Amino acid sequence: MYQLKDGSPRYGVRTEHHQDTELRQPAGQRGNPEAIAREAGQLGLHHLAAAADHRLTRKWADREDELLIRLREAHPAELAQAEQIVNAKLGNPKRWLLKARSNYTRSLAPVIARRQEAGMLSRAMFLRLFLIVLLIVPSVLAVSFSVPLLYLVFIGIASILLAMYLGGVVSEWLRLPVQPAVRSGWLKELRQDIVDATLLAVLEDRRAVVDSQTTAAAQRGWKHIRFVAAQVDRIDQGPAA
Structure with missing residues (x-):
């Protein structure tokens, strides 16, 4: 028993920090660490x-969440395992980008x-071969006729700009659709969202104790990625007939 400010008795267990109470609550469900990275590899x-x-545009993404920083610092071994899982499923960022480009294609x-x-594709192939020739021939001719180096640089730049412009014309x-950049x-931020969600899944798989606020923070980024991907797929499907 302890007393309230007005002197009246208060029964029960007094806790100094609400956060401590949350930390004693077990995780809601066991995770599946590899499933998150596997799904991310299909994007x-x-x-x-x-x-x-x-x-x-999200307010929560404006700065690093302190809850996630503390979660990573508190579980370095599990974080290393989560990063290993993500690397195994996605590869390095460059490889992940190539995989995503392949999925998009x-x-x-x-x-x-x-097309x-x-x-249209065969004609486009012919036009692109023509662009390659257009890119190379002026420089070859300039070298053959001993054009001054400065002029050669200008010719090279002009050829590249013209080829880029005509390449855009062919795409139009x-x-x-032009591949998005x-x-x-x-991309690093998205990958960190996936690592954080995987870290949480690793902890849940080990039945570790994680408070509800940290759980929500660790899941937030991955939930956002899945939400946006689902909306993109709905747009691709178009309106119902």
Whole structure:
């Protein structure tokens, strides 16, 4: 028994910190550490680009969450295991990006098939070969005629700019979606979200004690990625007939 400020008795167990009470509560369910990274490996480049763009607008993503920092510091062995799982399923960031690009290309298979059926791909291949020649021939001719080095540099730059412009024209003519770009720093943030969720799954799999606020923080980034990816897929499907 202890007394309240007005002197009246208060029965029960007094706790100095509410956080301590939460930490004594067991995790709600056992995790599946590999499932998260496995699902992340199925995302396409368009999913990652949309998730990265949308993440920039979220208030919770403006700064590193202290709860997650403390969670990683408190469980270095489990964090290392989570990173190992993510690396095994996704590879390094460059490999993950290549995998996502491949998934994105596969999602465009019906569109590419229609362009091929219309004979557009073969014509596009011819145009791209022409662009390669256009990029090389001026520089070769300039070297053959002993053009001054400064002029050679200008010719090279002009050839590259012209080839880039005409390459864009070919893409517009093909009417193929341009592959979205994902900046490396933003990809790193998405990857950290996956690692955090995997870390939580590792802890749950070991029946470790994690408070509800930290659990929500560790799941938040991965839930956001899955939410955005689902919305992108709904957009791709289009409205119901």
